[in-house]
Amino acid sequence: MAELDIxxxxxxxxxxxxxxxxxxxxxxxxxxxxxxxxxxxxxxxxEREQAxxxxxxxxEKDEWLEEFFPRQMEVYHNxxxxxxxxxxxxxxx
Amino acid sequence: xxxxxxxxxxxxxxxxxxxxxxxxxxxxxxxxQAYLTKKQGEEMKEYSTSLGGILSMMASSAxxxxxxxxVLKVTGEWNSKTTEDYIVMCKEKISKATDIQQDxxxxxxxxxxxxxxxxxxERYDALSEQLGGDxxxxxxxxxxxxxxxxxxxxxxxxxxxxxxxxxxxxQSSLLGLSQTLSRSLLAEEIxxxxxxxxxPSKLEKGAGHVLGASADAVxxxxxxxxxxxxxFIGADMAISAIASHFEPEKPETLSVEQCISKGVFGxxxxxxxxxxxxxxxxxxxxxxxxxxxxxxxxxKIPVSNFDFSGWMHSWNNNPFGISGFxxxxxxxxxxxxxxxxxxxxxxxxxxxxxxxxxxxxxxxxNLEQTRPEMEQREKVETENRQPVISPEKNIPGDQTDQAxxxxxxxxxxxxxxxxxxxxxxxxxxxxxxxxxxxLGAFTGKTQSLRFVDNLxxxxxxxxxxxxxxxxxxxxxxxxxxxxxxxxxGHEALQGRAEGKLQAVAGNDVQYRRYADEPLNPRIINPxxxxxxLIATIDRVPCTIQLMPTVADAYRAGALPxxxxxxxxLAKSDQLRRIASQNYDDGQQETIVRTRGIQ
Numbered sequence: 001m002a003e004l005d006i007x008x009x010x011x012x013x014x015x016x017x018x019x020x021x022x023x024x025x026x027x028x029x030x031x032x033x034x035x036x037x038x039x040x041x042x043x044x045x046x047e048r049e050q051a052x053x054x055x056x057x058x059x060e061k062d063e064w065l066e067e068f069f070p071r072q073m074e075v076y077h078n079x080x081x082x083x084x085x086x087x088x089x090x091x092x093x
Numbered sequence: 094x095x096x097x098x099x100x101x102x103x104x105x106x107x108x109x110x111x112x113x114x115x116x117x118x119x120x121x122x123x124x125x126q127a128y129l130t131k132k133q134g135e136e137m138k139e140y141s142t143s144l145g146g147i148l149s150m151m152a153s154s155a156x157x158x159x160x161x162x163x164v165l166k167v168t169g170e171w172n173s174k175t176t177e178d179y180i181v182m183c184k185e186k187i188s189k190a191t192d193i194q195q196d197x198x199x200x201x202x203x204x205x206x207x208x209x210x211x212x213x214x215e216r217y218d219a220l221s222e223q224l225g226g227d228x229x230x231x232x233x234x235x236x237x238x239x240x241x242x243x244x245x246x247x248x249x250x251x252x253x254x255x256x257x258x259x260x261x262x263x264q265s266s267l268l269g270l271s272q273t274l275s276r277s278l279l280a281e282e283i284x285x286x287x288x289x290x291x292x293p294s295k296l297e298k299g300a301g302h303v304l305g306a307s308a309d310a311v312x313x314x315x316x317x318x319x320x321x322x323x324x325f326i327g328a329d330m331a332i333s334a335i336a337s338h339f340e341p342e343k344p345e346t347l348s349v350e351q352c353i354s355k356g357v358f359g360x361x362x363x364x365x366x367x368x369x370x371x372x373x374x375x376x377x378x379x380x381x382x383x384x385x386x387x388x389x390x391x392x393k394i395p396v397s398n399f400d401f402s403g404w405m406h407s408w409n410n411n412p413f414g415i416s417g418f419x420x421x422x423x424x425x426x427x428x429x430x431x432x433x434x435x436x437x438x439x440x441x442x443x444x445x446x447x448x449x450x451x452x453x454x455x456x457x458x459n460l461e462q463t464r465p466e467m468e469q470r471e472k473v474e475t476e477n478r479q480p481v482i483s484p485e486k487n488i489p490g491d492q493t494d495q496a497x498x499x500x501x502x503x504x505x506x507x508x509x510x511x512x513x514x515x516x517x518x519x520x521x522x523x524x525x526x527x528x529x530x531x532l533g534a535f536t537g538k539t540q541s542l543r544f545v546d547n548l549x550x551x552x553x554x555x556x557x558x559x560x561x562x563x564x565x566x567x568x569x570x571x572x573x574x575x576x577x578x579x580x581x582g583h584e585a586l587q588g589r590a591e592g593k594l595q596a597v598a599g600n601d602v603q604y605r606r607y608a609d610e611p612l613n614p615r616i617i618n619p620x621x622x623x624x625x626l627i628a629t630i631d632r633v634p635c636t637i638q639l640m641p642t643v644a645d646a647y648r649a650g651a652l653p654x655x656x657x658x659x660x661x662l663a664k665s666d667q668l669r670r671i672a673s674q675n676y677d678d679g680q681q682e683t684i685v686r687t688r689g690i691q
Contacts, residue, residue, distance in 0.1 A: 004664050007638035062632055080634050084620075084627055087636060091622040 011083050013076055017065055019051045030054070032069050034076065044068045097358050102207045104371035105382040110200055110233070111372065112394040114240040117193060122244060125183045132171040140165045183241075192391035197233055199390055203382070205229035212357055220356050228353075235349050509550065509576040516582035523578070526585035541580040550576040602642075604651035612655040619658040621647055628658055630665065637661050 016033040028051040029043040046068070053059050066073050097103070140146040140162070153161040165172045174182075187193055208229065209217050221228045354364040377383050377396045387396055436444045505511050516523050533539030544551070550573040557569030612619070619628035624644040626637040639661075646652040 004643065004660055005640055006661055006664050006668075008635050008661075008665055008668075009638075010633050010635040012633045012635070060632075080629075084634065087625070087627055088620065088622050091625050 011080070011087070013079060015061070015065060015076070017061060017069075019046065019054050021048075021051070030064070030068050032065060032072065034069075034072050041069055041072055097211065097360075097364060099207050099211050100364075100368065100371065102210070102382060103204075103364075104368045105375060105380050106200065106204050106207060107365070107368045108372035108375045108377065108380070109203070109383050109386055109394070110236055111240065111369075112377065113196065113200065113390070113392070114237060116394045117196075117392045118187065118237065118240070119244055121186050121190075121193075122183050122241065125179065125186060129171065129174060129179060129182065133169075133174070136169050136171045137162060137165065140169065180241075196390045196392055197237065198230075199386070201227070201229040201233040203386060204232060208357055216357075228357075232349075232353060508572055510572075510579050512583060513575070513579055515586055516579055519582070519586055522589065523582040523585050526588075527581065530581040530585055539581065539584060541584040542577065547577060547580070550574075602645065602649075604646040604649055606651045607653060607656045609653035610656045610659050613659050613662050616658045616662055619654055621654055621657070626658065626661060628661075630662060637665075 013035050014033075015035075017030060018032075019028060019030045021028045026048075028046050028048050030046050030051070031040055031043040033040040054064060062073070141150070145164070146161070149164055150161040153163075160166075162172065167173060205217070205227070217228060224231055348363065350363045350365045354360045354362065358364050375383070377394075384396060387393055432441050432444055502511065505513060530539050530542065534542035537543075553569045553573030553576075557566045557571075557573065560566045560569060615631050617629040617632075619626060621627075621639075621644065624639050624641050626639055628635065628637070639657075643652065643657065647654065647657060
C-alpha cells in the first residue's frame, strides 16, 4: 500500500456562502452561490448570533447551507448522485 | 403422488396402453390409410382411361380452373371417401381383429383391478353405475380414442377436427362393448344437441377434450354418461360443459381424465399427466406388470431391458471400457496424472517408486514436498505486490514428455513422426497456423523448417516425385510431408503454449492479504468499479483512479474495500500535505525575496 498511486478528481459542485449586515450592523443576512452562478440565491435573514457563529467558523459550511438553503442542497445532492450513477455506467461500458 | 397408493401401477398401465397403441393400433391406421390411397389411385387411373374420364378431361381442358376428377370425387367408390370414412374403416379393422379386442379387454381389466385396489369394489361399482357401464372399459375406450386423435394431430390434422371426426365417425365404441347396450331417447337428444352445438364450420368454442354430450353418447351408447358420473362425484361443471357449447362466452370444460381424477383419486387436478410422465421413465423390461401382461396378451409389445440413460452415463465415464479411464477411478491426485494408462489401477504408487529408483530420486518425497512449498509460497506476503508466477505451473507441452508409450512410438520416432498425436489432436490449429509457419520458413522465423535440418524429408518428397510405382510414391511423399508437418505443427503448438503461459502468468497473481479495517468517517459510500473508486471524502465527491493491480487485488478478495478507501485517504492526505509544504516553502521564498529587494 505504500506505493499506492492514485489520481483524485473531484466532481463536486461549487458552493459559496457568506453573511453580511446592514449599515447599522443590526440586521444580518446570509447569501449563497451554487454552481458558480453569478446572481446567487436569494438572501435569508439570520440572527446576529448565528452570523457571529458563522464568522468564527463554529459551523460547517454544508450544515449552514442545509439549514438556510435546504431546497438548493436537495438539488445539489441529487445532482451528485446522478453524476455518480453516470460515472458507474461509463466505467461499466 | 397425491396420496395415490398404486400410482406406479397406473403409470405402468399407461405405458402398456401407449406401447400397445404404437405397436398394433397405429399400424392398423397407417395400413388403412395406405390401402385407401392405393385404391384411390387405382380408381383414378381406371377413370382416366375410361370414356367418361376422357370426355371429362376434354371438357375441363377448355376450362382451366375446373377439376377433371370432380365427378370421380363424388361418384367414385374410393375417391369419395372422407376422413370420417377412413376412421370407420380403421374402426372396422380394429373391431374385427379379435386378438386386439381381447388385448384391449385385458388392459381394461388390469386398469379395473388397479382402481379396485385403490378405491375398493364398492366405490368402483357405484361409479360404474353412474356412468352407465363399466368404468374401465369406458376409460380404455376414451384413452385409445385420444391416442388416435393424437396420431391424427401428429399427421397435421387440426386437433379439433380430429376430435370431431373421430367422435362422429366412431359411432360405436372401439371396444365394441356398448354395441350391446340400447340407446335411450335422452341419449339421442343429447347426441343431437352435441352435434348441433359443435358447428364445425364456425369457430369452435369449447373444443378439445371437453366432457361434451356428444362424446358421452358416442362412448357409452347413451345409457349413462360422463356427465352423470361427474354429477355423482360432485363436479357440476360437467353439466355446464354441455351448456357451454351454446354459450361461447363460458367455455367451462372438464375432461374425462379430470372427471376420473376427482371421482377415483379424489384429486382436483388431472392425475393422468403425472402417470404419463412416470410412464415415460419406466423401463418396460423391469416392470413386472408389463412383463406379465405382455405374456398374457395375444399381440405382444417389445419389452426391452436396455437402460439407455444408464448406458449413456457409463459411456460418458468410460467410453471404451478401459479400466482406469476415469480420473476418479485413477484417483484425483495430481501426482498420478503422468502415469501411463498401461499401469494397472492401484499400482500407481509402485510405478512411481520404481520410476524414482530408476531416476535415483524419490518421486514420492518430491510429491509430498511440492505441496508444502506451494502452501508456503502462498503464505509469503509479497510486500511490493509484484506478480508471482507459480513455478509449478506445467507447460501444456511438457506433459507429452512422459507420454503413454506404446509399440508404435519407436517406429514413428524413427520416421520423425514422434508426438504425431499432438498434431492430429490439434489439427485445426496446426492447419490454421500453417501459412504462418511456411512463410516463416522463408523469412527464417520458423526454426523447424530450416533446409539443413530437413534434408531427408525433402529428399524423400523429391524422390517420391520421380518414382513411378504409385505405392512407393505415396509412401515417400506422404512420409516426407508428414515429417515436415509434424515439425511445423509442433512449432506452432509450442508457440501457442508459450502464449498461453504468458496469459496464465498475467492472471495467476498472488496478492498480499490485508485485514478489513473500519471505514474512516471522513469517507462516505465508497464504490469500486473497474479501476475507479468513487467516494465522498471530506464531503467532496470524487473519483479516484487506481492502478489495475490494486483493483485486481480487491477483486481477488485480498484487499477489502474499506482498507483500500482508508489507504486512498491516507495517500490523499499525504499528497495534500506535500502540496501544502511546497506552498509554504514557496511563500517563505517570496518573503525572503521581497525582503531582498527592500
